[in-house]
Amino acid sequence: MAADGTLAAGAPRTAGHGRATTLERFARRRSTIAFMMTLPLILVVAGLVAYPAGYGMYLSTLNRRMTENIGFGNFEILFDSDTFWNVAWQSCIFAITAVVLKALIGFWLAHMLHDIPAKGQRKWRGMLLIPWVIPPALSTLGWWWMFDPSYGSINWLFSVVGGPQIPWLGEPWWARASIIIVNVWYGAPFFMIMYLAALKSVPDQLYEAAAIDGATGLQRLRYVTLPMMANIISITVLFSLIVTFANYDIVRVLTNGGPRDLTHVFASYAFQVGILSGNIPRGAAVSLFMFPILAICAFFVLRGVTRRNKEQM
Amino acid sequence: MAQVTLRKIVKEYEGGVQAVKGIDLDIADHEFVVLVGPSGCGKSTTLRMIAGLEEITSGDIAIGGALVNDIPPRDRDIAMVFQNYALYPHMTVYDNMAFGLMLRKFDKGEIRRRVENAARILDIGMLLDRKPKALSGGQRQRVAMGRAIVRDPKVFLFDEPLSNLDAKLRVQMRTEIKKVHQTVKTTTVYVTHDQIEAMTLADRVVVMNHGVIEQVGPPQELYHHPATKFVAGFIGSPAMNFIPVRLEQGGAALNLELPGGIVLPVPADRTRRYTPHIGRELLFGLRPEHLTEVRPNDHRENMAVFEAVPEVVEPMGMETLLHFWMEGAEICARIDPATPAEPGRGLPLAADMNQMHLIDPKTDRVL
Ligand SMILES: Nc1ncnc2c1ncn2[C@@H]1O[C@H](COP(=O)(O)OP(=O)(O)OP(=O)(O)O)[C@@H](O)[C@H]1O
Numbered sequence A: 001m002a003a004d005g006t007l008a009a010g011a012p013r014t015a016g017h018g019r020a021t022t023l024e025r026f027a028r029r030r031s032t033i034a035f036m037m038t039l040p041l042i043l044v045v046a047g048l049v050a051y052p053a054g055y056g057m058y059l060s061t062l063n064r065r066m067t068e069n070i071g072f073g074n075f076e077i078l079f080d081s082d083t084f085w086n087v088a089w090q091s092c093i094f095a096i097t098a099v100v101l102k103a104l105i106g107f108w109l110a111h112m113l114h115d116i117p118a119k120g121q122r123k124w125r126g127m128l129l130i131p132w133v134i135p136p137a138l139s140t141l142g143w144w145w146m147f148d149p150s151y152g153s154i155n156w157l158f159s160v161v162g163g164p165q166i167p168w169l170g171e172p173w174w175a176r177a178s179i180i181i182v183n184v185w186y187g188a189p190f191f192m193i194m195y196l197a198a199l200k201s202v203p204d205q206l207y208e209a210a211a212i213d214g215a216t217g218l219q220r221l222r223y224v225t226l227p228m229m230a231n232i233i234s235i236t237v238l239f240s241l242i243v244t245f246a247n248y249d250i251v252r253v254l255t256n257g258g259p260r261d262l263t264h265v266f267a268s269y270a271f272q273v274g275i276l277s278g279n280i281p282r283g284a285a286v287s288l289f290m291f292p293i294l295a296i297c298a299f300f301v302l303r304g305v306t307r308r309n310k311e312q313m
Numbered sequence B: 001m002a003q004v005t006l007r008k009i010v011k012e013y014e015g016g017v018q019a020v021k022g023i024d025l026d027i028a029d030h031e032f033v034v035l036v037g038p039s040g041c042g043k044s045t046t047l048r049m050i051a052g053l054e055e056i057t058s059g060d061i062a063i064g065g066a067l068v069n070d071i072p073p074r075d076r077d078i079a080m081v082f083q084n085y086a087l088y089p090h091m092t093v094y095d096n097m098a099f100g101l102m103l104r105k106f107d108k109g110e111i112r113r114r115v116e117n118a119a120r121i122l123d124i125g126m127l128l129d130r131k132p133k134a135l136s137g138g139q140r141q142r143v144a145m146g147r148a149i150v151r152d153p154k155v156f157l158f159d160e161p162l163s164n165l166d167a168k169l170r171v172q173m174r175t176e177i178k179k180v181h182q183t184v185k186t187t188t189v190y191v192t193h194d195q196i197e198a199m200t201l202a203d204r205v206v207v208m209n210h211g212v213i214e215q216v217g218p219p220q221e222l223y224h225h226p227a228t229k230f231v232a233g234f235i236g237s238p239a240m241n242f243i244p245v246r247l248e249q250g251g252a253a254l255n256l257e258l259p260g261g262i263v264l265p266v267p268a269d270r271t272r273r274y275t276p277h278i279g280r281e282l283l284f285g286l287r288p289e290h291l292t293e294v295r296p297n298d299h300r301e302n303m304a305v306f307e308a309v310p311e312v313v314e315p316m317g318m319e320t321l322l323h324f325w326m327e328g329a330e331i332c333a334r335i336d337p338a339t340p341a342e343p344g345r346g347l348p349l350a351a352d353m354n355q356m357h358l359i360d361p362k363t364d365r366v367l
């Protein structure tokens, strides 16, 4: 704010003709400059996010042939449909379970990596990141083969050690678990790398101080590591929640929603309804449901982050 | 009962670097011992081994009579103040200080009593609800000390606690630390590379160099009777002058022959001590404060006067420093600021030979 004033007050006087024009002063304002510099991004966001979102809302109010506006008709039909509630339920269970598992496994991996001396660490870090850099559609295809009940490697391994034969993708609960497994396998490295960076930013002396203060390893984790990482953890969880909630490719490739539409999530169901069954407005209505749920999550997480930021650092 | 005993302590880091090469040290109960030495001499390593943050390669450490070689830091009953304070950024000042007590399952009332008592000693009562972020450097320093005090441990360990503070605050906090020690009387090991801090705080100073102890003693003893050339040069500021000389017999007395034909008489009470070294090339050590202007009516004995031409004159206010060169050796003298001195003009200087040191250049030991 002070800079705003100095710029506006200092610059015009040197402009030669005594008094600067209003336009000139406007152009020199810091907020104007800031706006101009972020304009490209604003345009991108408007073109690729705001416009499709607005268009999606508009679409969701049309009838199937998109000839007339039926208001909330699509939503009413969805609310009455068991399949839709299944999808909503499945989306939430899927996203929450997967994110929690990813967070836990990522945290554990990050800790393991953090304890490896620097030289070996790079090698391991690189290897552990592989699941995250393979295009998920391809790796999911690989998993799909592995899950195959009679020819897949997983059941074969089970048979070798005398374990049970599992109908991975054929039985609803196993299918749900399979989707979560693949998503966790794909997403945990992201958590790992974020947490590793956060772990590295905690000064060693805090741990030493805690060790001298009498903290055991577990207490150091609880009273030093976790509070110091709280922001990274919540931002990573939020980010992952959004991405996982909107996940499409894994479900599409692995189960295609089956068996009996029981493993659909919002995105794959929207695709199913909108594109495959040709009811674009209703598909749009399905996909719009993700928005309020995620907005509420984002609100609470970001509020926590801002509060902690103000208090610390 | 909290003496600290180090026996033949060796620390070898991975890669074969010997940071500490077998030191022995006995620290008495209630004593304030300062480890001082140049950067990299192994002070921090020694302190961290006492704390248990660094494993010892060989040797024994005992605290309060009990061997602690394999005891983790949390069971050693010590408290440590770090150079950058290491306060927990997410906790308030109160929680920072209470943390150690909470982990040790003290009851709430006792914790409150101790924290408030420490806050009173350190005058930080009004800061208890703040986070470290909202504190100045000096305040953080106090909180770090408070965290140590509330624990009422057997030993305080300080690792350069004042080096992040500005000069004025450093002097103030130095006094504060001294005051706290006089109040709580906890055995203290304090690491610094600042010899003035060492001299002002310590009951005994431990001078370290290259991983070994050069000398241990009260500050005055180190100043007046350094055991080695390193200690002689390290303690005192500006540092002691070293001039190559030849020790010669001159009748009944001994003389030092300085470069440039100057001859300085050795005080008679040193004759016995130095006689075995007659004829040898030695190093003559004299502190700048013992090389002064010639004062009229100066009746002290054994003042040797010679003429010197200063090349640099540094008026410091309460004194003036003269620098001149004698056959490659830079010599510094401290004279009264009222004495007229200018570069390039010779003036007589008086060397107080009672304060002289002779060093064997082969062993670097003071004779
Ligand atoms: N983790 C380590 N690995 C290998 N060498 C180390 C390690 N820590 C310290 N050293 C070496 O040990 C020696 C002593 O280090 P130390 O930190 O004890 O010095 P110091 O006396 O505290 O110095 P300063 O005044 O700079 O803090 C140094 O030569 C240093 O390079």
Ligand SMILES: [Mg+2]
Pocket: B043, B044, B045
């Ligand atoms: Mg150090």
